[in-house]
Amino acid sequence: MPGLRWIFPVLLAFLFVTSSTATVAAPDGDGRDRSGRSGDRDGGRDRDRDDRDRDDRDDDDHDDDHDDDDDEMEDLIRHGSRLFRRETFGGNGRTCQSCHTSSTGTINPLQISLLPVDDPIFQHDAADTLGGSTFNRVQQNATFLVNVALPENIRIVGSDDRSVLLPRGVPTIHNTAALDPVLMWDGRAPTLQIQAFEAWLGHSQITELPTDYDLDAVAAFQQTQVTIPQLRKFLEEGRTPKLPRPRTAQQRRGMLFFTDDNPANGNPIKGRCVHCHGGPMLNATTPGTEMIFGIPTGTRFISAFVSEFELGGGTPITYEVTNPDSSVTEITTTDPGRMLITGDPIDASAFKIPTIWGFRNTAPYFHNNSAANIDELMDHYQEYFNFVENVLGIQGFGMTDADKEDIKAYLRLF
Numbered sequence: 001m002p003g004l005r006w007i008f009p010v011l012l013a014f015l016f017v018t019s020s021t022a023t024v025a026a027p028d029g030d031g032r033d034r035s036g037r038s039g040d041r042d043g044g045r046d047r048d049r050d051d052r053d054r055d056d057r058d059d060d061d062h063d064d065d066h067d068d069d070d071d072e073m074e075d076l077i078r079h080g081s082r083l084f085r086r087e088t089f090g091g092n093g094r095t096c097q098s099c100h101t102s103s104t105g106t107i108n109p110l111q112i113s114l115l116p117v118d119d120p121i122f123q124h125d126a127a128d129t130l131g132g133s134t135f136n137r138v139q140q141n142a143t144f145l146v147n148v149a150l151p152e153n154i155r156i157v158g159s160d161d162r163s164v165l166l167p168r169g170v171p172t173i174h175n176t177a178a179l180d181p182v183l184m185w186d187g188r189a190p191t192l193q194i195q196a197f198e199a200w201l202g203h204s205q206i207t208e209l210p211t212d213y214d215l216d217a218v219a220a221f222q223q224t225q226v227t228i229p230q231l232r233k234f235l236e237e238g239r240t241p242k243l244p245r246p247r248t249a250q251q252r253r254g255m256l257f258f259t260d261d262n263p264a265n266g267n268p269i270k271g272r273c274v275h276c277h278g279g280p281m282l283n284a285t286t287p288g289t290e291m292i293f294g295i296p297t298g299t300r301f302i303s304a305f306v307s308e309f310e311l312g313g314g315t316p317i318t319y320e321v322t323n324p325d326s327s328v329t330e331i332t333t334t335d336p337g338r339m340l341i342t343g344d345p346i347d348a349s350a351f352k353i354p355t356i357w358g359f360r361n362t363a364p365y366f367h368n369n370s371a372a373n374i375d376e377l378m379d380h381y382q383e384y385f386n387f388v389e390n391v392l393g394i395q396g397f398g399m400t401d402a403d404k405e406d407i408k409a410y411l412r413l414f
């Protein structure tokens, strides 16, 4: 489709807001070592996890040279598991597990509705306004107010504040902590250790500081939380996970819509989801996308128009960005996402492309939990793809109601 090429640079600035790239590589030896060891052995709440522990024990090679290392790693993970589930460091009573529950690695409105009113969830950043006493937002959307500092070149129009509170959903720590180097919706945490430290300070308001050993332990524990056997194989052996195999004609059509990214088939626009949900973890842009759109393969931050369509009803705020050439760009959005990390307006409302693996268990979806379930998720994508076709005039992007049902049928296999 050579006729489309000219329009992409124009479109890109508007549609595919890209940012720094992170190549999705097979995990290194360190990652494999950690994950190969037992999971939540002293917790043992989760039957899947116990099964995995047993598998791990069967797989253990009993090489004496490694026994000390193995024991140290097991101690580290056991300590991390305890910290994750129990430790409050003299804070407000919350543990990591208050928000990252053992069943899903995240928390949803139904789980929140079952909590007693005096649960430590209900305070601080769960309130409608920070520290307030009403909790409608968290009860409806399970979002928490996250405080993000503004970069030097960005200010909020009409305010001297140097940080902003943004309501964000809780990403699951299952599968991602072990397999995804990009942490947080805007990628602002460089390591699991720093992330944990800031989570304890921010969400749990701790008064005693964790040690480096504690931080390593909680990181190592999270890296054992892989719930999908195929992903364990990927982590341990580098074996690329195969996409779920469609069983019905409808699922086959859904898979085609999702994945068919081969420009050689004469229609480069086919396979609309994989443009962004590619690579082994389905969380990075693909070579096909680079060929068609010029976006570097492995790009991890992009806009799926969730903020642009103002889904989730957040309050739009106007940001004034001073560019390197001293020009000023004004951006109005409910959540600037990656832009507050890079200071670059091209990243406005760009978010981490999350993995699709295991997503069935972790509704609601998107950075602000604006899609309550797969139906609402796909309503958004239909609106998005039809906007691309009808408003931006790019033929071949649209999604019919039938397409939507096909994709839903296929998505239920992940």
Ligand code: HEC
Residues within 6 Å of the ligand: 084, 094, 095, 096, 097, 098, 099, 100, 125, 144, 146, 168, 169, 170, 171, 172, 173, 176, 177, 180, 182, 183, 184, 185, 186, 192, 195, 196, 197, 199, 200, 203, 204, 218, 222
């Ligand atoms: C009050 C709820 C809450 C508590 C308690 C909490 N988190 Fe989180 N966690 C969140 C939210 C919300 C985000 C997303 C923030 C963002 O992206 O801006 C998050 C993000 C994360 C991520 C990034 C996951 C990804 O896929 O990017 C990790 C890892 C994580 N938390 C681990 C922890 C650990 C470890 C603790 C305990 C030290 C903890 N969390 C405590 C709410 C919580």
Ligand code: HEC
Residues within 6 Å of the ligand: 016, 258, 272, 273, 274, 275, 276, 277, 301, 302, 303, 304, 305, 306, 307, 350, 351, 352, 353, 354, 355, 356, 359, 362, 364, 365, 366, 367, 368, 377, 381, 407, 411
């Ligand atoms: C332009 C790139 C792009 C395309 C195309 C795209 N996605 Fe996404 N997807 C994203 C981004 C970015 C997010 C996070 C957006 C946010 O939270 O604001 C996301 C979020 C999701 C989530 C939510 C995961 C979670 O844990 O919250 C699912 C599921 C998903 N996409 C499925 C799909 C499907 C199915 C398609 C095809 C119909 C698709 N995506 C097409 C970039 C894309």
